[in-house]
Amino acid sequence: MSVIGESRLTMEVKVNIMSSINKRFSIFGFLLIFSISTVFAGTFDNNLLKVTAYNNSAQASLTTSKSGYVQGETVVIYGEGFGSFEDVSLAVETYNDGLKESIALMRWNVFTDKAGVFTASVPFDSLSSDSGRYTIKAVGSETNAYGETTISNVIAAAGNLDQCANGGTGDPVEPCSGASWVNGNVNNSKAHWVEGQSVAYRQILSGFTVGSTGNTVTIGYDTTKGGKHALDYLTSFDRTETLAMGNNPCSGVAGCSLGTFTTFPIPVDPRVTAGFDQIPANGDDITQIPGNFTLFGGTITGVSSYTVSGSYAGDSHTSITITFTADSTNMVLSWGGHIGTRADWGALNSAVFISGSPYHMSQDGCSFGCGAQDRALSASAVNLNSRIIIIKQATPETAQAFNFSTTGTGLSPFFLTDDGVDNDATPNNITFNNLLPGPGSAAFSVTESSTIGFYSLTGISCVVSAGGTSTTNTAPLSNRTASITLQYGDTVTCTFTNGVTTAANVSVAGKTTDAFGQPIARTRVTIQNATNGETQTAYTNTFGNYRFDNLPSGDFYIVTVWNKRYVFEQDTQSFTLNDAVENLDFVAASQ
Ligand SMILES: [Ca+2]
Numbered sequence: 001m002s003v004i005g006e007s008r009l010t011m012e013v014k015v016n017i018m019s020s021i022n023k024r025f026s027i028f029g030f031l032l033i034f035s036i037s038t039v040f041a042g043t044f045d046n047n048l049l050k051v052t053a054y055n056n057s058a059q060a061s062l063t064t065s066k067s068g069y070v071q072g073e074t075v076v077i078y079g080e081g082f083g084s085f086e087d088v089s090l091a092v093e094t095y096n097d098g099l100k101e102s103i104a105l106m107r108w109n110v111f112t113d114k115a116g117v118f119t120a121s122v123p124f125d126s127l128s129s130d131s132g133r134y135t136i137k138a139v140g141s142e143t144n145a146y147g148e149t150t151i152s153n154v155i156a157a158a159g160n161l162d163q164c165a166n167g168g169t170g171d172p173v174e175p176c177s178g179a180s181w182v183n184g185n186v187n188n189s190k191a192h193w194v195e196g197q198s199v200a201y202r203q204i205l206s207g208f209t210v211g212s213t214g215n216t217v218t219i220g221y222d223t224t225k226g227g228k229h230a231l232d233y234l235t236s237f238d239r240t241e242t243l244a245m246g247n248n249p250c251s252g253v254a255g256c257s258l259g260t261f262t263t264f265p266i267p268v269d270p271r272v273t274a275g276f277d278q279i280p281a282n283g284d285d286i287t288q289i290p291g292n293f294t295l296f297g298g299t300i301t302g303v304s305s306y307t308v309s310g311s312y313a314g315d316s317h318t319s320i321t322i323t324f325t326a327d328s329t330n331m332v333l334s335w336g337g338h339i340g341t342r343a344d345w346g347a348l349n350s351a352v353f354i355s356g357s358p359y360h361m362s363q364d365g366c367s368f369g370c371g372a373q374d375r376a377l378s379a380s381a382v383n384l385n386s387r388i389i390i391i392k393q394a395t396p397e398t399a400q401a402f403n404f405s406t407t408g409t410g411l412s413p414f415f416l417t418d419d420g421v422d423n424d425a426t427p428n429n430i431t432f433n434n435l436l437p438g439p440g441s442a443a444f445s446v447t448e449s450s451t452i453g454f455y456s457l458t459g460i461s462c463v464v465s466a467g468g469t470s471t472t473n474t475a476p477l478s479n480r481t482a483s484i485t486l487q488y489g490d491t492v493t494c495t496f497t498n499g500v501t502t503a504a505n506v507s508v509a510g511k512t513t514d515a516f517g518q519p520i521a522r523t524r525v526t527i528q529n530a531t532n533g534e535t536q537t538a539y540t541n542t543f544g545n546y547r548f549d550n551l552p553s554g555d556f557y558i559v560t561v562w563n564k565r566y567v568f569e570q571d572t573q574s575f576t577l578n579d580a581v582e583n584l585d586f587v588a589a590s591q
Pocket residue numbers: 273274275276277278279280281282283284285
């Protein structure tokens with residue numbers, strides 16, 4: 001049945017048409033059909049409503065509010081050049097590749113006003129087509145005036161901000177990839193950064209028309225909170241979590257490739273350069289670590305200067321706008337947020353001292369209407385990076401525990417066991433993290449308790465790493481103490497070494513003679529170590545000499561001589577052996 005082909009549609013005809021439509025579909029369309037600017041929300045039988053060729057006896061104009069629509073939008077249709085108060089038939093068609101013909105998706109009638117103009121609307125969601133392209137046609141029932149236009153389906157361009165959660169405190173550093181890209185806030189259960197490192201961020205830019213130019217995104221970050229510096233400037237996304245560590249901003253983004261990107265230098269922020277006093281070119285100035293914005297799948301064509309709202313003395317927010325060309329439908333913009341350090345801003349001016357979440361990166365706005373997003377990072381996830389590590393090395397390795405006492409806030413007494421298995425339930429080392437040096441420095445000490453068992457403390461050695469300005473003092477060893485003046489950013493590692501006391505072995509020697517000084521051979525000499533109970537026996541040689549070597553010094557000894565042919569004036573001598581004895585002689589009595 002041809003609808004549009006009728007040269008003059010009467011009300012009766014139209015009702016007849018709609019009656020047949022209603023039988024198949026919806027009374028809803030019937031009720032609305034006489035209303036201008038309303039939509040027939042039914043689905044039409046294609047054969048019934050197939051649009052046939054128009055006889056273009058007059059030209060009319062048909063336009064829409066936009067050429068492309070996203071789901072949820074309303075298509076507004078403007079018609080002009082029709083007759084006054086004319087009944088105009090509207091149809092939305094799409095070309096069906098399978099059927100090789102245009103299919104009417106929707107059809108309804110509107111009335112023009114006195115000027116021959118009408119406005120109609122249709123929800124874009126009610127249209128469906130594999131091709132995503134639609135033709136809208138309108139013909140006046142009396143004048144045959146005809147107009148048509150096309151619209152297409154477009155995907156909404158969007159921006160979505162993620163931050164890298166690199167694993168909770170105490171966990172290994174996890175790469176910024178997969179589920180580690182977090183579309184929300186993060187605390188120390190998910191991330192652990194160190195002041196001075198750069199948190200990785202990415203903004204997924206999706207739904208772009210390839211080739212579109214002049215797109216902008218504005219990103220921002222909280223530079224100060226209560227006058228303390230948080231994320232102080234921007235750096236490259238891979239400054240701390242490198243590509244080699246598995247940092248992958250493209251992770252999970254369709255069409256994004258790590259090999260396809262452009263970069264743009266991040267401008268130097270003069271407020272950062274000026275340092276805490278905000279006076280340029282003096283002693284507290286800061287050198288900003290250079291970095292780049294990286295856009296995967298697109299071309300960065302420009303970067304604005306910085307805009308700061310608020311004051312460095314209180315709360316402040318800094319923003320910057322990046323302009324780009326879309327080389328792909330989906331792109332990823334990535335960068336890093338540098339965590340302000342006490343070294344740069346002053347010992348009391350870093351946001352590591354602020355409870356809560358002073359570290360904020362945000363998506364402030366986009367040319368394509370991405371909406372504001374903010375990603376917070378808790379101060380609990382930012383390590384102060386001043387720590388002391390104590391290691392026990394004992395020889396031999398046994399289950400013996402060594403006790404330590406400490407001074408300094410953040411340290412507490414502990415014991416270590418060097419049984420040869422180091423990182424188990426009986427560790428040989430302990431780490432005190434997050435020590436707060438305070439303004440400039442702070443003093444700590446670790447003392448090994450008095451020697452236990454047969455061990456003695458044989459050495460203390462300390463190594464300073466990272467910043468390297470901490471100092472240690474371990475002398476004299478008899479104090480059994482490592483004294484540490486800890487500076488922020490440093491790791492101080494002290495090793496307490498224990499060994500077994502084995503005093504130098506010594507010898508006891510002498511000879512046996514008769515009353516005339518003549519040597520007595522074959523005299524039995526017995527030496528007993530009363531300390532450990534060991535006994536050795538020797539016989540004098542032809543010169544009357546005897547000798548015992550390798551006797552532990554410091555022990556108490558009893559030496560006894562016996563010869564069946566002699567009686568010795570003193571056949572037993574006892575003493576504490578501290579040094580070698582070479583003349584422990586025995587003289588036989590006159591007979
Ligand atoms: Ca300055």
